[in-house]
Amino acid sequence: MPKKFTFTVNGQRVEVDAEADMPLLWVLRDKLGVTGPKYGCGVGVCRACTSHLDGEEIQPCTVPVSECDSRKVTTIEGLADGGALHPVQQAWVDADVSQCGFCQPGQIMAAVALLKRTPEPTDADIEAIENMCRCGTYPRMRIAIQAAAAMMDRPGQKKSKEPKRQDASQQSGAEAEATEPPASRPTTQAPKPTEQKQPEDDESLIGSLFD
Ligand code: FES
Ligand code: FES
Secondary structure: OOEEEEEEEOOEEEEEEEOOOOEHHHHHHHHOOOOOOOOOOOOOOOOOOOEEEOOEEEOHHHOEHHHHOOOEEEOHHHOOEOOEOOHHHHHHHHOOOOOOOOOHHHHHHHHHHHHHHOOOOOHHHHHOOOOOOOOOOHHHHHHHHHHHHHHOOEOOEOOOOOOOOOOHHHOOHHHHHHOOOOOOOOOOOOOOOOOOOOHHHHHHHHOOOOO
């Protein structure tokens, strides 16, 4: 029997009538029209739906809505601060990470969670992110995460505003080879970007592709 659940989604209080065991992903996409979190596998494997619950990374396809009552859900739509992109989103744009875009909202939310846990991640930390990308954008995601880490100021820690990143298009052959994805992931090598996206294209990173 449906019950009423009240929680916050991207800063807005919402009330939904749903079965207690309905996955949060269904509630977000089908009841609330929040389509940034993508439906891939539905069983917590692909991580295309990655979002945050009270600031912690979750896969909403595996979280029943009853667990969200009185809590705060953040999806890719709630990451930017008004008109200002989150540093991870900005780094994604700068590194021209996205290809088809389907996995990217979840990738960005996973990267934000990683940088919250580990402000200065190693390559191994970044490779431990389990989100899948069929387009093989792993090398550019690594560049973007390292750039975002350099951009983000931390309390009691001074960081350069200029990220020490290297654009994928500027990598030497040896460096490009060194950024190949781990063997456990799809091995398709992402092509080098040939042109910088225009600002309007960046909307695709905010989570509305493939609604
Ligand atoms: S849809 Fe695949 S982990 Fe949620
Ligand atoms: S950009 Fe296409 S699946 Fe990741």
